[in-house]
Amino acid sequence: MVEEVYDVAIIGGGPAGMTAGIYAGRAHLKACILEGMSTGGQMFTTAVIENYPGYDSIDGPALTQAMEEQVRRWDVKILYMHVTGLKRQADLFAIEVLSGETIHAKTVIAAAGSKPRRLGVPGENEFQGRGVSYCATCDGAFFRGKSVAVVGGGDSAVEEGLYLTRFVDKVTIIHRRDQLRASRHLQERAFANPKIEFIWDSVVEAIEGHQAVEQLRVKNVKTGAVTTLPADGVFIYVGMLPNSEFLQGVVELDPWGYVVAGEDTVTSEPGIFAAGDIRTKSLRQIVTAVADGAVAAMAAEKYLGERGL
Ligand code: NAP
Numbered sequence: 001m002v003e004e005v006y007d008v009a010i011i012g013g014g015p016a017g018m019t020a021g022i023y024a025g026r027a028h029l030k031a032c033i034l035e036g037m038s039t040g041g042q043m044f045t046t047a048v049i050e051n052y053p054g055y056d057s058i059d060g061p062a063l064t065q066a067m068e069e070q071v072r073r074w075d076v077k078i079l080y081m082h083v084t085g086l087k088r089q090a091d092l093f094a095i096e097v098l099s100g101e102t103i104h105a106k107t108v109i110a111a112a113g114s115k116p117r118r119l120g121v122p123g124e125n126e127f128q129g130r131g132v133s134y135c136a137t138c139d140g141a142f143f144r145g146k147s148v149a150v151v152g153g154g155d156s157a158v159e160e161g162l163y164l165t166r167f168v169d170k171v172t173i174i175h176r177r178d179q180l181r182a183s184r185h186l187q188e189r190a191f192a193n194p195k196i197e198f199i200w201d202s203v204v205e206a207i208e209g210h211q212a213v214e215q216l217r218v219k220n221v222k223t224g225a226v227t228t229l230p231a232d233g234v235f236i237y238v239g240m241l242p243n244s245e246f247l248q249g250v251v252e253l254d255p256w257g258y259v260v261a262g263e264d265t266v267t268s269e270p271g272i273f274a275a276g277d278i279r280t281k282s283l284r285q286i287v288t289a290v291a292d293g294a295v296a297a298m299a300a301e302k303y304l305g306e307r308g309l
Contacts, residue, residue, distance in 0.1 A: 006032050007309075008300045009095055009105035011083050012243070014041025015286045016276025017111035018067040019293030020300075025074025027301045033071065034095065034103065036082030040064030041113045042240075042277070043286055047137040047163040052286050060137065063286075079103070083112070083246050086272075091309065093271065106309045107300040110247060110259055110267070111275040111293060114240035114284075119151060123207030124236070131213025131233045136160035143168045143233050149216055150174070151204055152237035158182035158190050160237060165195040172229060174199045174218060199229070207234055242278045254280050265296040273299050 008024050010017045013035030024031035038044060046060035055063070071078065081097035086108065088094075095103040116134040118124060124132055133139040140163060148168050150161040153175035159182070161171045173190070178200040180187050190196050199218060205226065206217040216229045242257045252260040252268035258281075259274035261267045267274050275292035277284045303309075 004104065005092060006030050006103070006105040007304055008032075008107045008109060008297070009034060009093070009103055010109045010111055011086075011095070011246075012041065012111035012113055012276070012278070013039035013068075013078060014111060014113045014276060014289060015043050015067065016113070016278075016289035016293040016296075017041075017109070018071050019290040020109045020111060020275055020297040021071040021076040021078075021293075022067075022074055023294045023297035024300065025071070025076045027297065029297075029301060029304070031297075032077040032079050032103070032105075034079050034081045034083050034097065036080070036098075039068045039071075039078065045135045045137050047140070047160070049286065085246050086250050088269075088271075106271070107303055108272045109265075109275055109293075109296045109300060110244070110251075110272060110278055111289075111296070112243040112246075112278050113289075114242045114277045116236065117239045117241050119204060119236055119238060121204055121206055123209070123213075127207055127209060127213045130211065131209065131231075132207060133233060133235050134237070136163050136235050139233070139235075140164050140167050145169055146232035147172070147230065148233040148235060149204075149229060149231040150235045150237060152239070153177060153180040153182060154237065154239065155182045155186060157235075157237035158186040160235060161196060162186070162189055162193060164235065165193055168195070170195055170197065172197045172199055172231070174202050174204060174216075174229075176203050176221060177201060204234070240277065240284075244278055247272075263295070265292055265299050271300075271303060 007029040008031045010020045010033045013033045044064045085096040144167045147170040149172045201222045219226045261274040261279045265273040273296040275296040276289035
């Protein structure tokens with residue numbers, strides 16, 4: 001016997017999920033947001049956001065708090081539950097969560113985002129929290145006056161590398177090619193920053209130390225030469241992996257695990273919509289995530305209306 005049924009269950013409380021919540025609440029849908037950690041997702045752990053309209057610069061936690069307050073004003077429940085599985089049960093979706101409970105909903109908006117990809121080298125697991133980090137906002141201040149390495153060449157690596165220069169004496173960005181992927185203006189700022197150095201065409205082979213990180217073994221992929229870089233910490237920004245495990249076998253995923261859905265957020269399974277970084281899309285940003293959240297909530301409302309649910 002199903003006791004409580006939501007019109008829409010939103011999985012993930014990042015910018016996509018919270019916006020879907022605001023739109024669902026405004027449409028008088030009975031909505032909940034299922035969030036496994038804390039709201040905001042990657043936005044929460046971003047130090048400085050300079051490309052969200054209306055704010056020249058705002059920190060991730062502040063923007064997260066503003067969005068969460070707005071969600072709560074629309075009577076949308078935020079349930080701190082980690083979703084492990086999802087299946088259709090007649091007209092409803094049964095959403096399994098880690099605590100063993102099941103949440104029932106007529107529609108689902110998958111907005112679970114993505115997580116940092118790991119390097120997969122010796123020392124990475126061993127030294128996590130003892131010099132290995134995936135979040136400069138969280139851990140940067142622990143490295144005041146020290147030398148750190150950043151691995152990666154995308155927007156995240158360069159942006160967070162720049163942020164780290166507030167605390168540390170030296171940031172060495174290690175990139176596997178000789179050209180950055182990051183946007184031009186971030187590149188220019190990094191090249192102009194005297195605290196930032198680059199090691200090009202190189203990959204980290206191992207992270208070494210005793211109690212904490214002390215050095216990295218770095219291999220030049222062109223020459224094969226292996227060198228040692230002293231570092232008190234290493235921040236890893238080598239891309240993201242979608243949090244779509246709970247959707248395997250439920251909706252179509254692309255070869256990288258992203259949920260296949262167009263701008264209309266419609267997935268291969270009627271009644272399930274995908275919003276934000278979890279979806280196949282060309283630009284993963286807060287602004288595109290919030291846009292998806294709005295579209296998905298309206299798509300869910302239309303789906304319910306058309307079926308008289
Ligand atoms: P990304 O754009 O996918 O970049 C990942 C970087 O890591 C690339 O430079 C890649 O090298 C490198 N890499 C991947 N696997 C590696 C490995 N095994 N070893 C060494 N290096 C490896 O990821 P991201 O920087 O996390 O950004 C994710 C998305 O968020 C992007 O769409 C980005 O534009 C967006 N974002 C935007 C902003 C902003 O607008 N300010 C800030 C942060 C993120 P290659 O270049 O050789 O592939």
